[in-house]
Amino acid sequence: MKYTSKPRTYRVKSFGCQMNVYDGERMAELLAAQGITPVPEGEDADLVVLNTCHIREKATEKVYSDIGRLVKAGEEAGRKPMIAVAGCVAQAEGEEIMARAPAVGMVVGPQAYHRLPEMLDRAVKGQRSTDTDMPEDAKFAALPKRRKVAPTAFLTVQEGCDKFCTYCVVPYTRGAEISRPFNDLVEEAAKLVEAGAREITLLGQNVNAWSGEDAKGRAIGLDGLIRELAKLPDLARLRYTTSHPNDVTDGLIAAHGEVDKLMPYLHLPVQSGSDRVLKAMNRSHTAESYLKLLERFREARPDIALSGDFIVGFPGETDAEFEETLSLVDAVGYAQAFSFKYSARPGTPAASMDGHVAKEVMDERLQRLQAALNRDQLAFNQASVGKTCEVLVERKGKLAGQWLGKSPWLQSVFFEGDAAIGDIVRVELAEAGPNSLAGRVLERVSA
Ligand code: 5AD
Ligand code: SF4
Numbered sequence: 001m002k003y004t005s006k007p008r009t010y011r012v013k014s015f016g017c018q019m020n021v022y023d024g025e026r027m028a029e030l031l032a033a034q035g036i037t038p039v040p041e042g043e044d045a046d047l048v049v050l051n052t053c054h055i056r057e058k059a060t061e062k063v064y065s066d067i068g069r070l071v072k073a074g075e076e077a078g079r080k081p082m083i084a085v086a087g088c089v090a091q092a093e094g095e096e097i098m099a100r101a102p103a104v105g106m107v108v109g110p111q112a113y114h115r116l117p118e119m120l121d122r123a124v125k126g127q128r129s130t131d132t133d134m135p136e137d138a139k140f141a142a143l144p145k146r147r148k149v150a151p152t153a154f155l156t157v158q159e160g161c162d163k164f165c166t167y168c169v170v171p172y173t174r175g176a177e178i179s180r181p182f183n184d185l186v187e188e189a190a191k192l193v194e195a196g197a198r199e200i201t202l203l204g205q206n207v208n209a210w211s212g213e214d215a216k217g218r219a220i221g222l223d224g225l226i227r228e229l230a231k232l233p234d235l236a237r238l239r240y241t242t243s244h245p246n247d248v249t250d251g252l253i254a255a256h257g258e259v260d261k262l263m264p265y266l267h268l269p270v271q272s273g274s275d276r277v278l279k280a281m282n283r284s285h286t287a288e289s290y291l292k293l294l295e296r297f298r299e300a301r302p303d304i305a306l307s308g309d310f311i312v313g314f315p316g317e318t319d320a321e322f323e324e325t326l327s328l329v330d331a332v333g334y335a336q337a338f339s340f341k342y343s344a345r346p347g348t349p350a351a352s353m354d355g356h357v358a359k360e361v362m363d364e365r366l367q368r369l370q371a372a373l374n375r376d377q378l379a380f381n382q383a384s385v386g387k388t389c390e391v392l393v394e395r396k397g398k399l400a401g402q403w404l405g406k407s408p409w410l411q412s413v414f415f416e417g418d419a420a421i422g423d424i425v426r427v428e429l430a431e432a433g434p435n436s437l438a439g440r441v442l443e444r445v446s447a
Pocket of ligand 2: 162163164165171206
């Protein structure tokens with residue numbers, strides 16, 4: 001396939017986790033810096049970047065069907081879109097994509113997308129290229145600076161994973177754990193705040209494994225980084241995700257009680273309530289050690305909202321073991337959680353384990369688990385009714401005069417009253433649903 005001119009418009013379609021959203025935004029900035037402009041959702045773009053996710057089911061098939069759809073839409077419109085496949089499917093199956101999908105001009109892995117502009121130059125000349133190298137940390141230095149950002153921003157501080165949970169592809173697609181240097185992060189955070197961010201979520205596959213040296217050369221962990229970033233005067237809120245129970249430190253727990261800007265929310269995946277399953281998953285914690293950790297977070301910050309990830313139907317999981325997961329859910333009372341059916345990922349140890357669980361059994365377990373999690377989420381939301389809370393205003397709602405923002409506990413709050421995007425307002429909460437709260441503004445806390 002041959003392109004004769006540089007694309008004028010682009011669209012980046014990101015799937016999967018927040019890390020991918022961050023990467024998607026960075027790719028968009030790289031393309032914008034090349035003078036290419038974004039097209040709104042639904043319109044055709046000259047260049048489409050499919051920023052893929054490989055963590056669960058059917059990711060690869062989805063990529064091929066997306067490519068097929070783009071080619072067909074292009075044919076109908078009498079044009080040939082330039083297609084780039086990025087993200088974790090690109091990393092895992094780059095060569096195969098190139099071989100199977102001639103419409104794809106570029107395949108770029110999550111550690112190599114800073115080289116997208118050069119790949120684009122080659123693509124314009126009709127040369128297809130694949131880049132799935134994993135150079136340490138190079139991409140962050142090569143990224144253009146961000147000019148204007150939303151009130152809530154992501155900042156990738158750590159990437160990769162050394163944990164090798166037996167079901168998971170991340171250690172293979174994102175590579176070994178690396179921490180970005182302290183100075184770079186402080187600088188990037190300051191720039192984000194200058195560009196309008198009031199809340200920053202620190203991202204990493206194992207964000208609490210972040211380690212570095214502060215300005216004085218002292219070894220610090222994520223809590224040290226949080227304490228430093230909290231000093232930025234115009235930054236109002238800090239969050240971090242996703243954490244691993246084994247990398248939780250005393251300092252991180254203490255930070256929740258001591259750093260006002262650190263929001264009372266913790267996403268700490270557990271995956272299962274059965275110690276046998278946890279062992280087979282290579283999780284290196286037990287149900288009890290996990291519950292003890294949560295207790296310590298609650299001691300430091302009694303109102304902390306807890307969140308987690310669960311997998312049902314891991315190979316060999318029995319009914320009784322699944323019941324242990326339900327008991328753990330009852331014991332915790334999660335404010336929010338994510339739950340998935342086990343999906344065999346090629347090349348992972350669990351994929352070749354015995355005792356794969358039938359689809360119907362998985363369906364039924366997922367339904368029961370989600371019913372329990374939804375019940376707890378609604379109860380958590382209902383407990384806020386009649387109280388007030390601070391909300392960071394993110395955008396206008398769908399109804400006239402309506403605003404949307406997040407509570408400190410990461411609940412979506414719809415409200416009416418005097419507000420502007422980026423404000424923090426005090427809202428009186430009048431109603432609770434399973435996924436959101438509703439109320440009205442009492443006062444502006446800070447603009
Ligand atoms: N099957 C199902 N769920 C998975 N996750 C990761 N790998 C798999 C898999 N093979 C889930 C875990 C993890 C979240 C990001 O995705 O719960 O915490
Ligand atoms: Fe995957 Fe486990 Fe690493 Fe999380 S900790 S990214 S589930 S291997």
